[in-house]
Amino acid sequence: xxxxxxxxxxxxxxxxxxxxxxxxxxxxxxxxxxxxxxxxxxxxxxxxxxxxxxxxxxxxxxxxxxxxxxxxxxxxxxxxxxxxxxxxxxxxxxxxxxxxxxxxxxxxxxxxxxxxxxxxxxxxxxxxxxxxxxxxxxxxxxxxxxxxxxxxxxxxxxxxxxxxxxxxxxxxxxxxxxxxxxxxxxxxxxxxxxxxxxxxxxxxxxxxxxxxxxxxxxxxxxxxxxxxxxxxxxxxxxxxxxxxxxxxxxxxxxxxxxxxxxxxxxxxxxxxxxxxxxxxxxxxxxxxxxxxxxxxxxxxxxxxxxxxxxxxxxxxxxxxxxxxxxxxxxxxxxxxxxxxxxxxxxxxxxxxxxxxxxxxxxxxxxxxxxxxxxxxxxxxxxxxxxxxxxxxxxxxxxxxxxxxxxxxxxxxxxxxxxxxx
Amino acid sequence: xxxxxxxxxxxxxxxxxxxxxxxxxxxxxxxxxxxxxxxxxxxxxxxxxxxxxxxxxxxxxxxxxxxxxxxxxxxxxxxxxxxxxxxxxxxxxxxxxxxxxxxxxxxxxxxxxxxxxxxxxxxxxxxxxxxxxxxxxxxxxxxxxxxxxxxxxxxxxxxxxxxxxxxxxxxxxxxxxxxxxxxxxxxxxxxxxxxxxxxxxxxxxxxxxxxxxxxxxxxxxxxxxxxxxxxxxxxxxxxxxxxxxxxxxxxxxxxxxxxxxxxxxxxxxxxxxxxxxxxxxxxxxxxxxxxxxxxxxxxxxxxxxxxxxxxxxxxxxxxxxxxxxxxxxxxxxxxxxxxxxxxxxxxxxxxxxxxxxxxxxxxxxxxxxxxxxxxxxxxxxxxxxxxxxxxxxxxxxxxxxxxxxxxxxxxxxxxxxxxxx
Numbered sequence: 002x003x004x005x006x007x008x009x010x011x012x013x014x015x016x017x018x019x020x021x022x023x024x025x026x027x028x029x030x031x032x033x034x035x036x037x038x039x040x041x042x043x044x045x046x047x048x049x050x051x052x053x054x055x056x057x058x059x060x061x062x063x064x065x066x067x068x069x070x071x072x073x074x075x076x077x078x079x080x081x082x083x084x085x086x087x088x089x090x091x092x093x094x095x096x097x098x099x100x101x102x103x104x105x106x107x108x109x110x111x112x113x114x115x116x117x118x119x120x121x122x123x124x125x126x127x128x129x130x131x132x133x134x135x136x137x138x139x140x141x142x143x144x145x146x147x148x149x150x151x152x153x154x155x156x157x158x159x160x161x162x163x164x165x166x167x168x169x170x171x172x173x174x175x176x177x178x179x180x181x182x183x184x185x186x187x188x189x190x191x192x193x194x195x196x197x198x199x200x201x202x203x204x205x206x207x208x209x210x211x212x213x214x215x216x217x218x219x220x221x222x223x224x225x226x227x228x229x230x231x232x233x234x235x236x237x238x239x240x241x242x243x244x245x246x247x248x249x250x251x252x253x254x255x256x257x258x259x260x261x262x263x264x265x266x267x268x269x270x271x272x273x274x275x276x277x278x279x280x281x282x283x284x285x286x287x288x289x290x291x292x293x294x295x296x297x298x299x300x301x302x303x304x305x306x307x308x309x310x311x312x313x314x315x316x317x318x319x320x321x322x323x324x325x326x327x328x329x330x331x332x333x334x335x336x337x338x339x340x341x342x343x344x345x346x347x348x349x350x351x352x353x354x355x356x357x358x359x360x361x362x363x364x365x366x367x368x369x370x371x372x373x374x375x376x377x378x379x380x381x382x383x384x385x386x387x388x389x390x391x392x393x394x395x396x397x398x399x400x401x402x403x404x405x406x407x408x409x410x411x412x413x414x415x416x417x418x419x420x421x422x
Numbered sequence: 423x424x425x426x427x428x429x430x431x432x433x434x435x436x437x438x439x440x441x442x443x444x445x446x447x448x449x450x451x452x453x454x455x456x457x458x459x460x461x462x463x464x465x466x467x468x469x470x471x472x473x474x475x476x477x478x479x480x481x482x483x484x485x486x487x488x489x490x491x492x493x494x495x496x497x498x499x500x501x502x503x504x505x506x507x508x509x510x511x512x513x514x515x516x517x518x519x520x521x522x523x524x525x526x527x528x529x530x531x532x533x534x535x536x537x538x539x540x541x542x543x544x545x546x547x548x549x550x551x552x553x554x555x556x557x558x559x560x561x562x563x564x565x566x567x568x569x570x571x572x573x574x575x576x577x578x579x580x581x582x583x584x585x586x587x588x589x590x591x592x593x594x595x596x597x598x599x600x601x602x603x604x605x606x607x608x609x610x611x612x613x614x615x616x617x618x619x620x621x622x623x624x625x626x627x628x629x630x631x632x633x634x635x636x637x638x639x640x641x642x643x644x645x646x647x648x649x650x651x652x653x654x655x656x657x658x659x660x661x662x663x664x665x666x667x668x669x670x671x672x673x674x675x676x677x678x679x680x681x682x683x684x685x686x687x688x689x690x691x692x693x694x695x696x697x698x699x700x701x702x703x704x705x706x707x708x709x710x711x712x713x714x715x716x717x718x719x720x721x722x723x724x725x726x727x728x729x730x731x732x733x734x735x736x737x738x739x740x741x742x743x744x745x746x747x748x749x750x751x752x753x754x755x756x757x758x759x760x761x762x763x764x765x766x767x768x769x770x771x772x773x774x775x776x777x778x779x780x781x782x783x784x785x786x787x788x789x790x791x792x793x794x795x796x797x798x799x800x801x802x803x804x805x806x807x808x809x810x811x812x813x814x815x816x817x818x819x820x821x822x823x824x825x826x827x828x829x830x831x832x833x834x835x836x837x838x839x840x841x842x843x
Contacts, residue, residue: 060481060640124653186641219481220607232545
């Protein structure tokens with residue numbers, strides 16, 4: 002692991018929503034911009050895969066290290082990880098700005114340490130490498146009044162409008178503070194979750210906590226866009242970091258309407274979206290494909306081509322109807338149908354066993370990132386809420402909106418510009 | 423994936439409780455005994471790891487295929503998988519032997535198909551390789567009366583004795599039928615779980631269902647014994663398949679006290695063991711080590727050496743006391759302290775978020791395998807129940823005991839010898 006650190010690897014940011022191809026930059030110490038991934042397996046420095054004695058069986062699962070610090074916090078631009086935890090806290094009664102600053106300082110130190118690998122004193126992650134661990138911190142709307150920082154509260158944190166398909170449980174929603182943990186190893190992720198909880202100490206109490214997952218690295222023969230628990234290819238139309246307006250859409254600029262402490266930050270909308278899988282699975286394949294507007298097998302639009310082919314939205318079939326139905330999810334959620342709104346979706350699937358009614362308690366921990374929820378999530382969700390054929394098969398069960406500041410500078414902790422500003 | 427199938431790989435059965443080293447046998451088609459793993463990554467046939475463009479970044483996570491059929495069912499001798507599901511069913515009212523036989527036939531066909539990779543029609547696992555998927559089927563005590571097969575019920579399925587540390591929830595215990603699913607990819611495992619549930623149709627209803635996990639392949643630099651959520655190295659003393667009496671201890675012999683249909687089978691004891699992690703983490707390191715009798719860092723006995731060094735049970739320290747306390751878990755659970763009792767432990771960790779009392783709902787899905795629970799689990803647990811220092815930090819919350827028949831022969835389904843015997 003040590004040997005491999007002199008090589009620096011970065012995620013080719015074009016495919017953050019799938020198992021991303023990474024490009025070896027061959028440059029050392031190129032830390033600075035968010036999204037950098039340190040460390041790579043190669044030769045004897047690689048971590049052992051399941052079959053260490055087989056040829057070429059090395060894997061980067063354990064050895065991949067994500068850089069702490071830089072323009073953006075980790076956990077936004079990195080490839081989806083196999084395991085994720087979301088946890089929200091409320092400040093304890095009596096805890097204010099001072100206690101919050103001390104907590105963010107502890108959390109930042111813990112995140113930086115654990116992201117290098119080896120885990121906490123609890124030893125759950127001992128022996129394991131960094132395993133692409135990321136820890137990301139955000140502030141909810143209620144944080145600002147509780148800390149006397151109302152004047153620093155971004156307007157972007159105004160409550161989301163209600164949507165008719167919401168069945169939101171407030172006990173699993175919002176919260177003063179939000180932490181997102183992701184790693185390619187479940188014990189590394191769990192260890193980080195426990196460490197974050199321990200750091201909270203008497204300063205903050207857990208409000209809610211959720212677990213999620215994605216495909217394991219290497220499960221597919223080549224990197225592919227993720228699938229969700231409905232079996233759909235999910236993430237094809239995610240904005241690409243190579244697009245010229247990507248940064249502007251996803252990250253808060255240095256100057257503008259947002260408070261200065263949010264420069265380089267992003268707003269995260271977090272929704273626990275239950276999938277009504279028993280109902281979904283009763284639909285025939287062609288009915289499912291009409292709901293989505295894409296083929297299930299490969300994610301191609303129903304008008305043909307491959308996953309990345311542009312759908313022909315006006316194409317009419319032999320029955321005189323548009324091939325991609327007017328209420329198809331893929332049609333309604335397209336950015337070009339929503340005034341160019343763009344959000345970067347980076348979800349985890351979740352599965353919490355079987356609910357009291359016998360149906361699977363499973364679906365998507367939807368997480369999307371944007372510079373402005375009023376131009377990202379809200380207009381798209383408003384449109385979906387009115388006429389998305391998928392609505393009958395999903396249920397938004399929780400909701401959170403968080404201001405996630407930019408990455409900390411050298412010697413800084415996350416949120417320092419807010420808390421000591 | 424296809425290219426790689428002409429090589430056959432088997433788990434070196436010596437380390438089933440860790441991330442196992444596997445030995446390339448170099449022989450083709452050596453299917454027959456349980457525990458065989460088909461398929462290996464190598465050269466261009468390998469599956470992509472997280473960094474496909476990096477040198478030697480191939481991984482066997484997706485491409486590893488476990489053989490269906492043979493002397494034993496899969497899921498007993500294979501290395502621990504990163505993701506697991508346990509699910510128990512009760513036969514529906516009115517369903518009997520005929521419906522059970524049809525169900526086992528459907529389940530066997532599904533397991534055989536899915537273990538080759540590519541997933542079910544639901545497409546959740548499409549694109550992914552077999553990912554070491556195993557599906558294992560067992561019968562609970564109540565199955566036999568409900569199917570008129572009382573005479574075929576093994577005596578080994580007599581109820582476990584009550585233990586004083588049990589706080590068992592009957593709704594999450596036992597069941598007519600039990601299925602264990604394991605895979606190194608969470609979507610592959612979930613797809614198999616859903617397929618098994620769909621196959622149940624009107625014949626059986628879900629009684630309980632639990633999710634678990636282990637380390638990802640490649641998370642550690644070299645294969646190591648697993649750690650549990652207490653941070654302890656867990657599995658050091660597991661019996662080794664290389665030991666001469668391994669088969670006799672773990673698998674039911676062709677002739678003996680058991681019914682003939684159980685030949686090659688094994689009995690699984692399944693316990694959801696909650697770990698009281700908040701209490702545990704309050705203990706200082708040396709206090710934790712005295713509870714276990716081993717060092718937390720590397721699992722070596724407190725009397726010195728390495729993980730595999732024999733503990734010196736009589737060694738006395740400067741304080742005049744035995745170095746490994748009399749109530750240390752490692753002392754009490756040693757097979758040689760229990761008349762040579764042996765069970766093969768092959769657990770998953772679990773984490774179901776935060777319980778109503780604010781503590782983590784996390785611990786171990788303990789699964790152990792033995793030819794005879796009266797000589798395996800029961801004597802060890804009885805001893806632990808009386809004086810194990812670890813008892814204060816764990817709680818047995820559910821319990822199941824299942825007869826898991828041997829692997830199906832060519833053209834057979836699991837349990838056919840019972841159901842058509």
